[in-house]
Amino acid sequence: MKSAPDVLQPLLSHLLASGAQARHLSDQLAPVSMILVEADAWLGVARSAHALDFRWVGVWADDLRTDPTSAATFHVNACFEKTGAYLVARTTISGDHPALASHTPVYAGADRPERHVHDLLGIVFQNHPDTRRWCRHQAWSADQFPLRRDFIQADAIAPTPADHSYNFLLAQGTGVDEIPVGPVHAGIIEPGHFRFQAVGETVLRLEERLAYTHKGIEKIAQGRDAAGLARLAGRVSGDSTVAHTWAACQAMERAAGLELPKRAYHLRALLCERERIANHLGDMGAMLNDIGFAFGAMQFSRLREIWQRMSHDVFGHRFMMDCIVPGGVAHDLEPRFEASLRVQADAVREQIKRLMAIINDLPSVTDRVRGAGILQPEHARALGCLGYVGRASGHSVDVRRDAPYAPYDQLEVAVPLHHYGDVNARARVRLEEMAASFDLIEALLDDLPAGAHNTPWVAPTAECEGLGLVEGWRGEIMTYVRFGADGRLACFFPRDPSWTTWPALELLIHDNIVPDFPVCNKSVNGSYSGADL
Amino acid sequence: MLRILGKIQRIGILTEPVAVSDEPALTEVGEQLRQHIGARFHGSLAIREVDAGSCNGCELEIQMLGNPYYSIERFGVHFVASPRFADMLLVTGPVSRHMEEALRRTYAATPEPRLVIAVGDCGACGGEFGVSYASCGAVSNVIPVDAVIPGCPPTPLALMRGILQAIQARPQG
Numbered sequence: 001m002k003s004a005p006d007v008l009q010p011l012l013s014h015l016l017a018s019g020a021q022a023r024h025l026s027d028q029l030a031p032v033s034m035i036l037v038e039a040d041a042w043l044g045v046a047r048s049a050h051a052l053d054f055r056w057v058g059v060w061a062d063d064l065r066t067d068p069t070s071a072a073t074f075h076v077n078a079c080f081e082k083t084g085a086y087l088v089a090r091t092t093i094s095g096d097h098p099a100l101a102s103h104t105p106v107y108a109g110a111d112r113p114e115r116h117v118h119d120l121l122g123i124v125f126q127n128h129p130d131t132r133r134w135c136r137h138q139a140w141s142a143d144q145f146p147l148r149r150d151f152i153q154a155d156a157i158a159p160t161p162a163d164h165s166y167n168f169l170l171a172q173g174t175g176v177d178e179i180p181v182g183p184v185h186a187g188i189i190e191p192g193h194f195r196f197q198a199v200g201e202t203v204l205r206l207e208e209r210l211a212y213t214h215k216g217i218e219k220i221a222q223g224r225d226a227a228g229l230a231r232l233a234g235r236v237s238g239d240s241t242v243a244h245t246w247a248a249c250q251a252m253e254r255a256a257g258l259e260l261p262k263r264a265y266h267l268r269a270l271l272c273e274r275e276r277i278a279n280h281l282g283d284m285g286a287m288l289n290d291i292g293f294a295f296g297a298m299q300f301s302r303l304r305e306i307w308q309r310m311s312h313d314v315f316g317h318r319f320m321m322d323c324i325v326p327g328g329v330a331h332d333l334e335p336r337f338e339a340s341l342r343v344q345a346d347a348v349r350e351q352i353k354r355l356m357a358i359i360n361d362l363p364s365v366t367d368r369v370r371g372a373g374i375l376q377p378e379h380a381r382a383l384g385c386l387g388y389v390g391r392a393s394g395h396s397v398d399v400r401r402d403a404p405y406a407p408y409d410q411l412e413v414a415v416p417l418h419h420y421g422d423v424n425a426r427a428r429v430r431l432e433e434m435a436a437s438f439d440l441i442e443a444l445l446d447d448l449p450a451g452a453h454n455t456p457w458v459a460p461t462a463e464c465e466g467l468g469l470v471e472g473w474r475g476e477i478m479t480y481v482r483f484g485a486d487g488r489l490a491c492f493f494p495r496d497p498s499w500t501t502w503p504a505l506e507l508l509i510h511d512n513i514v515p516d517f518p519v520c521n522k523s524v525n526g527s528y529s530g531a532d533l
Numbered sequence: 534m535l536r537i538l539g540k541i542q543r544i545g546i547l548t549e550p551v552a553v554s555d556e557p558a559l560t561e562v563g564e565q566l567r568q569h570i571g572a573r574f575h576g577s578l579a580i581r582e583v584d585a586g587s588c589n590g591c592e593l594e595i596q597m598l599g600n601p602y603y604s605i606e607r608f609g610v611h612f613v614a615s616p617r618f619a620d621m622l623l624v625t626g627p628v629s630r631h632m633e634e635a636l637r638r639t640y641a642a643t644p645e646p647r648l649v650i651a652v653g654d655c656g657a658c659g660g661e662f663g664v665s666y667a668s669c670g671a672v673s674n675v676i677p678v679d680a681v682i683p684g685c686p687p688t689p690l691a692l693m694r695g696i697l698q699a700i701q702a703r704p705q706g
Binding site: 295 | 536537540544547582583586587588590592593596599601612614627632635638639660661663666667668685686688
């Protein structure tokens with residue numbers, strides 16, 4: 001991490017000057033800093049952070065009880081970041097009707113995350129501009145809170161009815177059509193509901209209704225051991241299995257104060273960069289498919305297939321699932337495969353170059369992607385958009401560069417930045433990110449340390465906690481863990497970057513035509529599962 | 534245009550003619566698929582894929598069936614947008630409670646006789662997620678299932694084999 005005090009001190013001073021009660025804590029979430037604040041200073045924290053240009057990273061809460069019959073006490077945490085210095089603000093509230101000021105009026109990106117916390121823990125965020133439920137549909141009632149320790153799971157649950165009563169915003173007027181889409185979509189993709197209001201072909205408004213794949217991940221994590229949590233984290237979003245497992249393991253290892261052999265970090269990064277390339281290859285093909293350019297779609301899907309086959313041959317799984325484990329990686333890289341990985345990286349890099357020389361020359365392609373789905377830089381910034389979505393709209397965040405964790409602290413990470421914010425810019429960023437990842441794979445293999453690929457996992461004592469921060473292919477993943485007794489997890493919260501880009505899709509589709517929605521959506525490609533939890 | 538044609542010619546036909554590593558020949562599975570689809574479905578098997586709550590890993594592999602290596606369409610298998618003209622539902626799970634009713638309705642909208650395959654470990658048995666306040670677990674806990682394709686996620690070849698077994702098991706007629 002960068003010298004956090006230089007960045008954080010002004011925030012603390014600002015906060016104290018505003019009369020807030022705050023106490024600085026240095027090491028509980030090390031290397032991330034944490035401050036404890038009184039509940040009535042909660043809004044002040046967001047205001048001070050916003051005034052000093054901090055980014056809002058996420059919010060999560062934790063029912064601290066070990067005895068479910070005792071009175072409820074919650075930790076509520078919000079994370080902020082500026083130039084790689086991360087700060088967690090924490091407050092403690094209690095009672096059956098806990099309430100806290102909403103950060104949403106200050107940070108627009110806090111909207112759905114706060115509603116998620118409310119639906120699962122019953123914490124009311126006061127002055128939240130949108131009081132509708134978010135991750136709750138009809139599977140549990142408004143007075144039940146699944147993440148509270150006294151939540152009682154019914155033995156037999158009646159069939160869950162469809163969610164008819166959600167109040168979508170309505171557009172009224174002559175010539176406004178409403179187009180409901182989903183949750184079962186036409187393609188082989190994840191479920192969600194999109195409510196379009198259109199005038200002719202032009203989209204006036206899009207409203208998303210997600211959480212159809214809500215599986216209760218935070219709840220079923222509780223009581224798992226470290227290895228079990230790593231497996232679960234690897235299934236938060238299947239396409240980001242490596243990055244999510246890494247973030248969860250990093251959080252657990254920070255909680256346990258466990259240092260890994262250098263080789264383990266290198267191998268993790270190798271897996272993660274391969275995952276980034278696999279997904280960008282797939283999405284490039286899918287974007288070209290969505291504009292009806294079958295040649296490009298087939299070429300990129302071909303490259304993705306050979307890439308995944310190599311992952312299977314070298315790491316034993318086409319998506320490299322469960323390759324990262326607490327303490328390191330599950331299997332060592334056999335020396336005979338080092339050359340294969342290099343040769344493939346070179347070959348695929350060259351293939352992309354040749355393909356793009358053809359594709360860039362076709363007006364029928366460029367016409368469709370230039371100027372389509374523009375996300376304005378100020379919107380990207382306001383929502384804290386991560387990954388390629390932010391980087392295509394002038395908002396550059398990359399944990400590998402800003403708060404480098406091993407092995408990126410030893411590597412130069414090139415982070416592309418574009419400003420126009422359209423589908424074309426997002427595609428450019430993805431291509432440039434692939435180029436950077438090919439360089440990283442080469443550097444990682446050049447400098448692969450000898451030695452062990454893992455170290456035995458040693459569970460920390462109860463109450464140890466950690467925050468993992470990993471740059472997945474969609475952007476920064478923030479994962480919080482707190483251990484309970486016997487090395488078992490008491491709290492797990494993975495914040496997928498899709499939380500920040502789903503709201504961006506609603507904005508960038510405005511004034512585009514309905515037939516351009518698929519390519520606009522694919523250029524963003526939020527994870528449903530990753531954000532639904 | 535010339536460059537596109539040039540590229541197509543240089544890459545040639547990738548569609549897998551022989552065995553893939555230790556897997557049995559793809560064409561063997563494919564040819565059997567073609568024969569059985571010919572005999573039982575007049576040469577065309579229409580599949581509606583339903584993600585009923587998966588982590589999206591299964592979807593990625595099902596999508597891969599369309600890439601030039603597997604090219605499952607050549608055997609007469611088509612993925613369709615509506616259950617109303619589907620012969621088969623390929624359902625991934627675990628079935629989240631929020632998708633429960635949507636899955637039931639998709640099943641009801643599929644004309645009989647319909648085949649349902651539960652895909653992946655989660656669809657087969659609930660996988661890492663099991664049954665909870667938010668998850669119904671296995672697909673068979675919600676709708677009748679004819680066959681399962683285990684795997685986390687199943688590879689494209691395992692998917693093809695599973696589809697083949699499911700239609701083989703179906704009475705001819």
